[in-house]
Amino acid sequence: MPLVVNGMERSFTFKKGNEMIILSDPHPSDTPEAIMSYYSNLYPELTTASVHGPEIKEDKAVYEFKTTIGTKG
Template identity: 55%
Template sequence: MLQTTLMPRVFLMKEKGNDISLSDPDPKWSVEAVMNFYANTYPTLTTAKTVGPEITNDTVQYRFETTMGTKG
């Protein structure tokens, strides 16, 4: 018998040079809804873009990347 399981989603972002891993508040939410949810805590997410998904260590990882506050 074949059994399927959904891989958990993980959302990654950088703040002040540190990688931050954000848990999935609700697997039914779209990636954009999750980003909007965390934008209340991390205002830089209001201008971020989503990169991914990438499957790593049995998780589906999305990275929120922003160009605000970076030099270059």
């Protein structure tokens, strides 16, 4: 019996105000940085964000986009 390797599903999150936005993975072969760039058209605050993770949650690799806009100190 051959061994079958399946990739782990990814999702991306970032905090906007008091809300946590969850973004799906539009291109599984792209890097997390490329996905952040893709979503920066919809969420301009992602242009200055950085990628953190992944953290494994419920059989998904969850990456967090963290931005410094609107933070003090």
